Amino acid sequence: MRYDACIIGAGADGLAAAATLAGRGLKVAVVERDSHAGGRCATREFHPGFRASPYVDELPPIPADIFWSLDLARRGALLAPASKSLALWPGRQNLLSAPAGRAEALRHAIVARVLGDAAAPAKRGLFASRAPYAPWPGEELSTRTLLEAVEELSADSAERAHLLAAVLDGRVCNPALAGSALQLLGGARGGMAAGGLGRLGEALRTAAVEAGAEITCGLEATDIKRKAGRVAGVGLADGSDIAARAVISTLDLKRTFLSLFAWSELPKALVDRVGAFRPAPGTARLLLALDGPPEPPAGTEACALRGPIHLAPSAAALDEATRTWRRGAVPDRPPAMLRLVSAVDPSLAPPGAATLTVTLGAIPHTPFDGAWTHEKRDRLRATALATVEVLWPGIVKRVLGWELILPPDMEHMLGISGGDLTGGELAADQMLGLRPFADLPGADCRGSRTPVEGLYLAGPSSALAPLATCAAGVAAARAVAADLAARRL
Amino acid sequence: MSEALDALVIGGGPHGLTAAAYLAQAGMRVALLEAGEATGGTCANALALGDLTVPAGAQTLYALDPRVVKELKLIRRGLKFAARDLLQIGLRADGKPLVLGRDARAAARSIAPYSQRDAAQFVDFRRELFAFARVQRALWWEDGASPGLPDELRRLGATGAAAYLDAAFESEAMKAVFAFDAMAGGMSPAAAGTSLLFAWRAAQEMCGLQGAVAVPRGGMAALVAALSGAAQAAGVAIRTGAPVARLLLSGDAVAGAILASGDEIAARIVLSSLSRRETLLTLAPAGAAGFAAAKRLSRGAEVGEAKFVLTLKAVPSFAALQPAARFLIAERLEGCIAAHAEARAGRLPAELALEAVVPTAFDSLLAPPGTDILSVLVRPLPVAPMEGWPKLAPRLSEAVLTLLERHAPGLRANIVNLICVTPKPLRDPLEIPQLRAGWRARIATPIGGLFLCGEAAEPVPALSCRTARIAAAIAVAHLKGAAR
Numbered sequence: 001m002r003y004d005a006c007i008i009g010a011g012a013d014g015l016a017a018a019a020t021l022a023g024r025g026l027k028v029a030v031v032e033r034d035s036h037a038g039g040r041c042a043t044r045e046f047h048p049g050f051r052a053s054p055y056v057d058e059l060p061p062i063p064a065d066i067f068w069s070l071d072l073a074r075r076g077a078l079l080a081p082a083s084k085s086l087a088l089w090p091g092r093q094n095l096l097s098a099p100a101g102r103a104e105a106l107r108h109a110i111v112a113r114v115l116g117d118a119a120a121p122a123k124r125g126l127f128a129s130r131a132p133y134a135p136w137p138g139e140e141l142s143t144r145t146l147l148e149a150v151e152e153l154s155a156d157s158a159e160r161a162h163l164l165a166a167v168l169d170g171r172v173c174n175p176a177l178a179g180s181a182l183q184l185l186g187g188a189r190g191g192m193a194a195g196g197l198g199r200l201g202e203a204l205r206t207a208a209v210e211a212g213a214e215i216t217c218g219l220e221a222t223d224i225k226r227k228a229g230r231v232a233g234v235g236l237a238d239g240s241d242i243a244a245r246a247v248i249s250t251l252d253l254k255r256t257f258l259s260l261f262a263w264s265e266l267p268k269a270l271v272d273r274v275g276a277f278r279p280a281p282g283t284a285r286l287l288l289a290l291d292g293p294p295e296p297p298a299g300t301e302a303c304a305l306r307g308p309i310h311l312a313p314s315a316a317a318l319d320e321a322t323r324t325w326r327r328g329a330v331p332d333r334p335p336a337m338l339r340l341v342s343a344v345d346p347s348l349a350p351p352g353a354a355t356l357t358v359t360l361g362a363i364p365h366t367p368f369d370g371a372w373t374h375e376k377r378d379r380l381r382a383t384a385l386a387t388v389e390v391l392w393p394g395i396v397k398r399v400l401g402w403e404l405i406l407p408p409d410m411e412h413m414l415g416i417s418g419g420d421l422t423g424g425e426l427a428a429d430q431m432l433g434l435r436p437f438a439d440l441p442g443a444d445c446r447g448s449r450t451p452v453e454g455l456y457l458a459g460p461s462s463a464l465a466p467l468a469t470c471a472a473g474v475a476a477a478r479a480v481a482a483d484l485a486a487r488r489l
Numbered sequence: 490m491s492e493a494l495d496a497l498v499i500g501g502g503p504h505g506l507t508a509a510a511y512l513a514q515a516g517m518r519v520a521l522l523e524a525g526e527a528t529g530g531t532c533a534n535a536l537a538l539g540d541l542t543v544p545a546g547a548q549t550l551y552a553l554d555p556r557v558v559k560e561l562k563l564i565r566r567g568l569k570f571a572a573r574d575l576l577q578i579g580l581r582a583d584g585k586p587l588v589l590g591r592d593a594r595a596a597a598r599s600i601a602p603y604s605q606r607d608a609a610q611f612v613d614f615r616r617e618l619f620a621f622a623r624v625q626r627a628l629w630w631e632d633g634a635s636p637g638l639p640d641e642l643r644r645l646g647a648t649g650a651a652a653y654l655d656a657a658f659e660s661e662a663m664k665a666v667f668a669f670d671a672m673a674g675g676m677s678p679a680a681a682g683t684s685l686l687f688a689w690r691a692a693q694e695m696c697g698l699q700g701a702v703a704v705p706r707g708g709m710a711a712l713v714a715a716l717s718g719a720a721q722a723a724g725v726a727i728r729t730g731a732p733v734a735r736l737l738l739s740g741d742a743v744a745g746a747i748l749a750s751g752d753e754i755a756a757r758i759v760l761s762s763l764s765r766r767e768t769l770l771t772l773a774p775a776g777a778a779g780f781a782a783a784k785r786l787s788r789g790a791e792v793g794e795a796k797f798v799l800t801l802k803a804v805p806s807f808a809a810l811q812p813a814a815r816f817l818i819a820e821r822l823e824g825c826i827a828a829h830a831e832a833r834a835g836r837l838p839a840e841l842a843l844e845a846v847v848p849t850a851f852d853s854l855l856a857p858p859g860t861d862i863l864s865v866l867v868r869p870l871p872v873a874p875m876e877g878w879p880k881l882a883p884r885l886s887e888a889v890l891t892l893l894e895r896h897a898p899g900l901r902a903n904i905v906n907l908i909c910v911t912p913k914p915l916r917d918p919l920e921i922p923q924l925r926a927g928w929r930a931r932i933a934t935p936i937g938g939l940f941l942c943g944e945a946a947e948p949v950p951a952l953s954c955r956t957a958r959i960a961a962a963i964a965v966a967h968l969k970g971a972a973r
Contacts, residue, residue: 133643142647142681143921176833178921179647179681276656316834323827428647428681438644 002243003027005480006234007213008221008260009250009415011039012059013458013465013473015204015215017248019070020477022211026484029242030213031234033220033415037208038201039250040414040421041193047289047401049350052357053197054285054405055414055421056170057339058082059469061190063111066470075203079191080344083307087162088297088391090312094162095304103184107467109137110185110432114464115471118447118479121486141182142428146175147315149184165313170337170359171422172281174319179428186426186466189308192344204470224249224260224455231454246454246480250473253277253424253436253461254417261452270451273437277430277461280422281325282365282407284334286358286384289401293343293354297392302343309338311391321362328368330380335361336387356395358384365407365418377404416460423460435463448476449483456480493755494518496964497746498725499733499772500762500943502530502546503709504957506716508760508942510561511961513723517968520754521725522746524732528717530762532709532952536798539906541856543798544710548846548864549575549815550703551951552693553712557958561719568715571706571852576814579666580807580896587666588811604660614657615691621645622691645684646925649677651822653684664822669842671822672868674919674950675792677829678822682921689924689949702815704846707854709952716954736772742937746772757971758964762943762957764917769934771915779935786917792832793872793912797865797889800905804850804861805897812850818843818896828869835875837884841892842868860905865889870912878911885909917945924948932960938971940964 005021007014010032022028030037040055067073087094113136141149150163164175167187173180193200208215220237224247233243249256257266257274296302317335324331337359342349349355360380367376381404389396407419416423424430436457443451448464450457456479459465462472498509501523509521527533531546558564579587588599593612600608621642645653650671654664671678673686705711720727731752736759737745745755761768766786769778778786807816819825819842828838849861856862867889874881886909894901923931931946942960944950 174677174679174830176830177649177677177680178683179649272656276652278652278655319830323830326823326826427649427652429644429649429652431647434644434647 002245003029004244004484005029005246005248006031006242006244007248007250008234009033009039009459010037010205010215010217011250011459012041012201012204012469013476014039014248014250015201015208015473016066016070016470017250017458017473017477018208018213018215019204019211020474021480022208022213024481026481028213029244030208030215031219031221031236031242032215032217034413035218037205037215037217038198041197041201041204043196043198043348046287046403050287050289050353050355050401051196051348052287052341052355054287054403055410056197057341057357057359058189058192059197059200060186060188060467062469063471066474070204070207070470072200072203072207075206076195077200077203078194079200080194082189082191083344084304085162085166085308085310086300086304087158087165087310087313089158090391092158093297093300094158096159096162096166103187106138107185107188111464111468111471113137114447114475115478116447118475119482120447121482122449122479123444136432138182138185139432141184142179142431144181145178146173146180146183149181150175161313161315162310164315164318165310165335165337166308168318168361169308170283170361171426172318172321172325172335172361173426174322175315176319182428182431183426185431186422188467190469192341194345195347196345221260226265226452229453231452245484246456248456248458248473248476248480250459252416252420252459253457255415256457256459267451270437277436278425278427279365279418279420280425281322281362282419283421284360284363284380284407285405286360286381287403287405288356288358288395288399289349290354290356290395290398291400292352292398294340294356294392294395294398305340306343309340309392311336311338311387325362325364328364328366330364330367330376331362332383333387334363334383336384337361338388338392353400358388360384363407365411365420372406372408377406380404421460423462423465426466431466432463436461447479448472449479493745493757494520495757495968497522497754497756497759498762498942499746499759499768500530501525501528501717501727501729502762502943503532503712503716503952503954504943505530505760505762506713506720507557507561507954507957508762508961509725510716510720510723511958512760512964513720513725514560515961515965517965519725520756521720521727522731522733522748522754523727523729526730528727528729529710529713532713534708534710536908536910538798538908539800541800541860541862543862543864543908544708545796545910547709547952548796548844548848548866550705550712550953552953553703554953554955554958557954561716563712563715563719566715566718568712569706570703571848572813573703575702575704575846576811577666577817578807578811578814579662579817581662582820582895584662586807586810587662589666600660600663603662604658607658607660607663610657611663618687618691619695621688622695625688625692626695642685642688645688646682646921648684649679649681650683650686651678651826653687654822661821665819666817668819668822668825669817669844669868672825672829672842675790675794675869675916676919676921677826677833679826680921682924685921685924686949693949693951693953704848704852706852708848708852733772735774736936736939738774738777738936743939758938758940758968760940760942760960760964762941763945764915764943765934765941765945766917767915768939768941768945769936773936773939777936782935788918789914790872790916790918792829792869793916794866794868795870795885795912796910797867797886797907799863799865799907800856801861801863801900802859802903802905804847805863805893805900807897808847808850812847816845816896818845818892825869832869832871835871835873837871837874837881837888838869841888843889843892845893865893872912872914872916882909882911919950928956928959929963932956932963938967940967
């Protein structure tokens with residue numbers, strides 16, 4: 001049987017794409033390597049009775065029209081509004097509501113542009129790149145520094161440091177570099193899902209299944225079959241094939257092109273670009289089970305603990321951590337962001353107890369002195385707990401159990417290259433129209449299309465992934481639908 | 490106050506002289522005001538170094554505009570080149586030097602010991618840059634409005650030099666050779682858009698006098714003499730020892746200048762070869778540049794370069810092999826990124842990048858026999874270090890000499906005199922949008938009739954005199970438009 005589309009990966013993007021395509025009456029198959037659908041929309045018990053979303057606490061927002069068209073609210077995805085964030089320095093703190101405004105408007109404009117590009121059928125051959133260039137919304141950010149951008153938002157130096165951390169949301173970068181202002185686009189938080197992100201994943205899965213998509217878990221896609229230059233289907237780990245007219249990959253750029261194809265089959269310009277795509281600094285997650293809700297730090301109200309808590313943010317520390325990461329070393333004091341997730345969602349901890357997650361920035365996938373060992377893991381955990389203890393005393397003695405998730409663990413569990421959740425550094429040459437690649441000669445790469453005819457790229461390396469959840473998947477689905485309707489496939 | 494002049498040019502360096510000469514050739518009545526006792530600016534032999542005098546500024550000409558040479562008859566006025574097409578030689582502590590000249594095969598041979606792949610890649614790397622340069626040519630020759638950034642350059646315009654080099658080469662040696670040029674203008678090699686610097690360099694090489702990097706016989710002063718002859722012959726009134734205190738404005742337009750002595754000189758337009766920052770913040774009345782522009786300009790460059798000039802008793806060993814070359818020293822590209830961050834924080838970086846030229850190796854006129862001059866540019870350095878330059882300069886000298894000694898053993902023992910020129914505080918920071926803009930956007934200012942004609946309006950800091958020629962053309966067009 002030949003499917004209209006085969007989707008590799010059942011994460012938020014893959015499920016949203018499946019639901020969109022199946023909802024239009026197309027035959028869709030989804031293959032997922034893991035034993036369950038959801039990808040990073042997962043919630044896990046890491047200590048008896050204590051649960052947390054292991055990879056991230058909050059995803060970027062789901063665009064409202066996609067949220068409602070997939071009917072996610074009725075399917076149990078309830079997202080709490082994003083709370084204010086707190087920054088703690090020795091003897092000082094600052095409470096900040098999420099900076100809205102221009103960045104928000106730019107994100108909307110970019111999502112609208114990609115979705116619009118996707119809905120127009122592909123141009124191939126002669127007409128591929130003839131259209132005059134239309135500047136992207138937010139393109140002017142690519143020559144500005146994040147420090148400048150933040151200076152415009154606040155006059156207070158502590159508040160600026162807090163804004164930097166809030167915009168980066170656990171990521172790190174050198175905020176004094178030209179182009180770092182683009183990080184503003186990636187700084188949106190979509191709110192925590194009631195019951196953990198796993199509930200959101202379940203809602204997306206239900207939406208896809210109810211629309212008629214077939215989801216197969218525990219089956220890894222190993223290669224993309226091609227016939228006469230265009231995509232013909234997906235080869236699976238068990239030796240079978242799925243024939244499909246179009247394939248949407250929600251893997252990251254490197255996995256998609258370097259592991260699903262033989263390099264020699266692809267144009268050199270494409271392989272070069274994929275090879276040169278730079279990863280973002282990795283993050284580590286420390287999940288902590290606490291025997292009771294911690295006392296708020298002196299001078300802080302309990303309600304301030306509902307949002308992200310940034311520990312001693314500063315521009316210099318971010319720069320330092322980024323450079324340490326580039327050397328392949330583990331920072332002595334990694335930028336840390338805490339979330340008392342059980343304060344927002346009490347179901348994540350047993351009654352009377354609490355769950356705290358710590359997101360550590362600038363953690364290398366493989367340290368320069370060799371792979372992660374138990375000693376190195378223990379040292380990182382001790383470092384993280386010591387950092388927390390300095391600014392928020394009384395936490396460490398409450399810890400009942402913990403789990404540390406490092407970039408290699410994320411790579412193993414989610415199947416993303418280098419454990420890089422961002423899917424590639426948010427640098428000027430890897431954002432907007434250049435994410436994941438600029439138009440290559442003779443190919444139309446707008447709206448999640450790729451130079452390989454019939455292959456569409458959603459997933460973390462796509463243009464929309466840092467800005468919004470599900471949007472990249474929906475864009476790919478719309479592109480597939482448009483190209484099928486125009487008989488381009 | 491006498492009758493108004495047509496144009497006033499501020500600054501008697503090569504750029505100011507060129508602009509004044511062109512304006513006078515176009516039939517304007519032009520006066521040139523120079524603050525110092527002689528013309529030449531940073532190219533004049535103004536620094537005493539033992540018995541010699543040396544210039545404080547540029548050590549090589551980068552792509553001197555051939556049209557300037559021809560139209561101002563500079564060759565007839567005595568301009569000769571001691572060396573053209575200087576080889577680019579990367580000195581390495583861990584192996585043989587990399588000789589990157591025009592001869593692609595020879596270049597590949599010298600790269601091969603470091604990496605076979607890079608040797609093969611170098612031809613493609615250069616070809617790609619020249620392809621970008623061809624695309625940019627419209628932007629380069631264009632005298633008027635900006636055609637914008639061509640499509641092909643958009644990706645380059647977003648890529649950092651470090652990322653571009655990382656993608657092109659695998660060996661640290663090859664990346665490090667380009668580290669010095671990647672820091673032109675005081676940006677970090679990791680900053681988005683800095684790879685455009687390479688494309689501009691290539692464009693300058695293509696459009697400049699054959700042999701992009703050149704040195705005039707007799708040093709930079711010879712160029713100044715030729716330009717100043719051209720300006721005088723065209724009828725420019727040159728006033729030296731006349732520092733400008735501020736600009737005279739009438740309404741939104743410039744009306745002349747007031748000298749430090751109190752003299753007022755009325756003129757219909759003014760061309761300034763000073764930096765944008767100095768022109769708009771120091772010379773123009775407060776508020777004339779507009780609030781946003783003033784705020785942006787007040788930031789100034791944080792990272793700059795220092796110049797060292799040394800007189801030696803013997804030619805340094807590296808220059809004995811290939812005299813007509815610019816020698817580039819940088820250990821690692823990654824180290825330069827870290828160094829830039831250090832410099833930005835006001836500290837002396839642990840790793841430095843140098844460009845060394847030995848002008849006496851190919852020009853015997855510069856120094857008496859038995860004496861050699863070594864001229865070195867050092868990047869990246871803090872413009873305003875925390876401890877102040879008087880304290881930092883000796884430490885920097887020590888660091889630079891140690892680095893030089895490593896590549897030319899015995900150099901230290903040969904030093905007769907040494908002089909250090911610390912980074913200029915009034916320089917404009919390089920802004921990437923400027924690299925993408927056309928000439929007009931860089932030359933014009935918010936004040937009507939006031940134009941920049943110096944290095945501030947060059948896309949990439951370079952002594953090409955092209956800016957001055959185009960600024961003069963734009964200024965003449967402005968005057969004619971106003972007359973109509």
